[in-house]
Amino acid sequence: MTQSKNFRLFVSLIAALAIISTVRLWTSQDALTSSDTIGTALRLTVPILLAGMAGLWAERCGVLNIGIEGMMIFGTWFGAWGAWQFGPWAGLLFAILGGVFGGLVHAVATVRFNIDQVISGVVINLFAFFGVRYLSELVYVGKQGGGISQSPPQKWALPRFNLPILSGGEIAGWKSPDFLGWLELQRWFILGDLGGISRGLTHNLSWATVIAVLVVPASAWVLWRTRFGLRLRSSGESPVAAESLGVKVNHLRYYGLLISGGLAGLAGGTLSIVASSYYRQGQTAGRGFIGLATMIFGNWRPSGILIGAMLFGYAEGIKLVASDSITALFLFIAAISGVFFVVAVIRRKRVQIAVALSAFLLSAIAYRTVDTVPESLTQALPYLVTLIVLATANQRLRPPAMAGVPFRPGEPH
Amino acid sequence: MNQQLTTQRNFDSMRKSLNTLGSSVSAIILALSICAVLLLVTGKDPFAAYSKILETGLTGEKLLEMLKRATPLIFSAIAVAIGFKMNLFNIGVEGQYLFAALVAAEMATHVSLPRPLHILFILVVAMVAGAAWASIAAFLKIARGVNEVISTIMLNYIALSFIQWLFESFFRDDSDGGLNVKTTKIAPSGRMPDLVHDRLNGMFIVALVVAFLYWIVVFRSRFGFRLRASGLNPIAARTAGIPANRMVLIALMLSGAVAGLIAMPAVIGDVYGYGPSAIATQFGFAGISVALLGRNHPIGIVGAALLFGFLDSTSAVLQLSGIPSSIVKVIQAIIVLVVVIVNEASSRRYNRRTAERAAADLKSQEVQS
Numbered sequence: 047m048t049q050s051k052n053f054r055l056f057v058s059l060i061a062a063l064a065i066i067s068t069v070r071l072w073t074s075q076d077a078l079t080s081s082d083t084i085g086t087a088l089r090l091t092v093p094i095l096l097a098g099m100a101g102l103w104a105e106r107c108g109v110l111n112i113g114i115e116g117m118m119i120f121g122t123w124f125g126a127w128g129a130w131q132f133g134p135w136a137g138l139l140f141a142i143l144g145g146v147f148g149g150l151v152h153a154v155a156t157v158r159f160n161i162d163q164v165i166s167g168v169v170i171n172l173f174a175f176f177g178v179r180y181l182s183e184l185v186y187v188g189k190q191g192g193g194i195s196q197s198p199p200q201k202w203a204l205p206r207f208n209l210p211i212l213s214g215g216e217i218a219g220w221k222s223p224d225f226l227g228w229l230e231l232q233r234w235f236i237l238g239d240l241g242g243i244s245r246g247l248t249h250n251l252s253w254a255t256v257i258a259v260l261v262v263p264a265s266a267w268v269l270w271r272t273r274f275g276l277r278l279r280s281s282g283e284s285p286v287a288a289e290s291l292g293v294k295v296n297h298l299r300y301y302g303l304l305i306s307g308g309l310a311g312l313a314g315g316t317l318s319i320v321a322s323s324y325y326r327q328g329q330t331a332g333r334g335f336i337g338l339a340t341m342i343f344g345n346w347r348p349s350g351i352l353i354g355a356m357l358f359g360y361a362e363g364i365k366l367v368a369s370d371s372i373t374a375l376f377l378f379i380a381a382i383s384g385v386f387f388v389v390a391v392i393r394r395k396r397v398q399i400a401v402a403l404s405a406f407l408l409s410a411i412a413y414r415t416v417d418t419v420p421e422s423l424t425q426a427l428p429y430l431v432t433l434i435v436l437a438t439a440n441q442r443l444r445p446p447a448m449a450g451v452p453f454r455p456g457e458p459h
Numbered sequence: 460m461n462q463q464l465t466t467q468r469n470f471d472s473m474r475k476s477l478n479t480l481g482s483s484v485s486a487i488i489l490a491l492s493i494c495a496v497l498l499l500v501t502g503k504d505p506f507a508a509y510s511k512i513l514e515t516g517l518t519g520e521k522l523l524e525m526l527k528r529a530t531p532l533i534f535s536a537i538a539v540a541i542g543f544k545m546n547l548f549n550i551g552v553e554g555q556y557l558f559a560a561l562v563a564a565e566m567a568t569h570v571s572l573p574r575p576l577h578i579l580f581i582l583v584v585a586m587v588a589g590a591a592w593a594s595i596a597a598f599l600k601i602a603r604g605v606n607e608v609i610s611t612i613m614l615n616y617i618a619l620s621f622i623q624w625l626f627e628s629f630f631r632d633d634s635d636g637g638l639n640v641k642t643t644k645i646a647p648s649g650r651m652p653d654l655v656h657d658r659l660n661g662m663f664i665v666a667l668v669v670a671f672l673y674w675i676v677v678f679r680s681r682f683g684f685r686l687r688a689s690g691l692n693p694i695a696a697r698t699a700g701i702p703a704n705r706m707v708l709i710a711l712m713l714s715g716a717v718a719g720l721i722a723m724p725a726v727i728g729d730v731y732g733y734g735p736s737a738i739a740t741q742f743g744f745a746g747i748s749v750a751l752l753g754r755n756h757p758i759g760i761v762g763a764a765l766l767f768g769f770l771d772s773t774s775a776v777l778q779l780s781g782i783p784s785s786i787v788k789v790i791q792a793i794i795v796l797v798v799v800i801v802n803e804a805s806s807r808r809y810n811r812r813t814a815e816r817a818a819a820d821l822k823s824q825e826v827q828s
Binding site (some may be wrong): 099110155160165183184342 | 602623628751
């Protein structure tokens with residue numbers, strides 16, 4: 047069972063690679079899979095990924111977290127402050143603590159006082175936005191390079207590294223060959239893309255990125271392979287049953303929200319410490335909500351969140367690195383939906399046929415007619431994709447059963 | 460007997476109102492104390508800040524500004540409250556009103572009508588545009604079961620991009636070559652007159668009218684009863700034959716229609732058009748706070764909007780006297796959080812007391828018989 051599933055995943059990955067490689071050669075838009083694009087995409091993926099994981103931890107323990115955006119704002123501010131004062135590693139720690147503070151407020155409001163979880167989240171977003179503005183006015187105004195909406199730039203950056211042998215990293219002072227870089231330059235079918243993608247993932251890596259990516263398997267392991275994780279998920283699926291078995295639901299919800307806040311804070315920290323070197327107002331730019339979107343997109347599972355975050359990160363990355371390649375993506379989408387259309391016809395799924403066909407036609411027409419996509423419209427892409435996923439795949443999504451429902455221990459149910 | 464029952468009921472409802480008012484006031488005092496601690500911790504004198512707020516806020520000029528700043532908040536809060544009354548969380552007010560502002564500002568330049576009709580036309584267009592944008596979320600909820608919290612958040616961002624695109628590609632008017640680009644200026648016939656010259660726009664009266672209509676429609680009409688019933692107990696409402704889907708559609712569209720009016724004080728009272736930097740954002744979120752603080756009741760909403768407008772009006776002066784002006788917004792956020800918590804706790808206590816009293820009454824009746 048799992049073997050055939052893995053095999054199918056492998057085949058579809060190769061197929062996707064073959065399609066994008068064909069599109070790249072056809073349109074000669076090498077930026078589609080260049081290591082530059084992929085590297086940028088990875089950097090942009092990280093905050094979204096962490097925000098998505100923050101949403102996962104909160105909803106798995108049974109509490110909706112609309113306040114991720116606000117907790118990320120705390121993360122950007124406190125992270126930048128810590129990095130400015132004590133260096134980048136301390137900055138990341140402060141970012142996490144800032145997020146944890148937001149998570150604590152959310153936990154006290156929703157778990158202790160049982161107020162509506164959406165309301166608490168919205169208020170936390172407002173509170174964070176103006177709270178850090180107040181702090182900026184106190185701390186940053188008058189400092190060199192700082193102001194009400196910006197922190198002074200940090201003096202140190204986090205170390206970056208290249209993977210030895212594969213991407214030209216150094217081993218004890220010896221500069222090893224950049225094998226993947228060489229492969230990328232050959233522009234061969236599939237292999238060239240593979241080289242570009244792998245080099246993008248292993249070249250000029252920040253340690254913070256590595257830590258962020260490790261959060262995914264770590265969360266998956268804790269949530270699905272440990273006793274703590276099982277209990278935490280049971281508080282999200284069926285708190286009454288969990289309580290009857292002696293699980294302290296509200297304690298677990300506190301833990302879940304503190305972890306959620308910490309991850310959101312770290313997401314903010316990567317924005318103000320890794321992706322840039324200062325705090326700026328509006329730096330999160332709705333990424334907390336994109337994170338929520340990836341959580342839904344990923345069906346409340348770590349692997350799904352990873353894929354969703356990578357998709358959104360890639361879309362954002364290609365926009366930054368090579369905005370004229372975006373039209374080539376239409377061709378890619380058209381090809382993919384063409385494949386889906388054939389599969390749907392074989393399986394005789396009517397709705398899927400209709401969706402795939404319209405996606406194919408739309409993207410094909412877009413490829414033929416659109417020369418440049420307005421910047422303003424590409425920004426809406428993640429949100430639009432999420433709405434479409436929600437509207438088309440809602441039946442197949444499975445959120446934690448009791449996420450959003452307040453729970454009072456010991457009350458008759 | 461009947462007389463007695465009515466008095467009893469009046470007494471009960473009065474007790475409930477007093478309970479509400481008391482808990483709100485105590486929550487605001489608690490929130491102000493929390494802010495005082497916050498100010499102290501950050502090295503500012505809370506008494507100086509508060510007395511500065513009162514001192515500057517209670518002048519004629521600032522009181523007019525309070526009314527002006529309260530106007531969009533009243534619209535926004537009522538838009539949110541209509542949703543709340545049906546247990547729908549319309550976070551999308553932000554996108555709805557900005558979309559409506561652009562559409563109304565643009566449409567206003569394409570018609571020529573005598574004064575009152577032109578103004579009315581613009582207001583109706585704004586309401587229709589807001590309702591149309593809100594209907595997307597309603598459709599997604601009814602047809603595909605998509606939770607409106609998520610869909611309205613997503614639609615906010617989509618609206619922002621869509622508005623930017625529409626404005627940049629079609630509606631912007633560069634004829635005056637200024638830095639502050641806007642749509643074509645609305646003709647004088649479409650401008651709402653001021654109540655007090657340059658200080659308070661006639662839209663304030665419209666806001667009060669909308670608050671009154673909200674009270675009539677939601678609290679005193681058959682439709683409002685159905686709306687509230689669907690919010691309080693959806694299953695019971697459905698059993699009673701109230702069409703759930705249609706109620707969702709109507710409630711969200713009504714909410715969007717009122718949301719469409721939020722930017723109107725600026726569009727037809729001040730800027731006479733739409734411009735990305737000329738139309739203030741964030742009213743949609745502020746409206747959520749005001750609705751929560753006003754407990755979705757028209758009087759409460761107007762009061763809460765006035766309180767927020769009062770605080771906002773003092774922020775510029777605070778800045779001048781060395782107190783960070785953002786403290787005003789922090790105070791507002793803390794007030795809302797505390798009020799929500801206190802309301803929850805006090806309503807639970809009230810319900811428990813009522814249940815205990817009813818149980819005691821029942822017992823004494825049993826003893827008598």
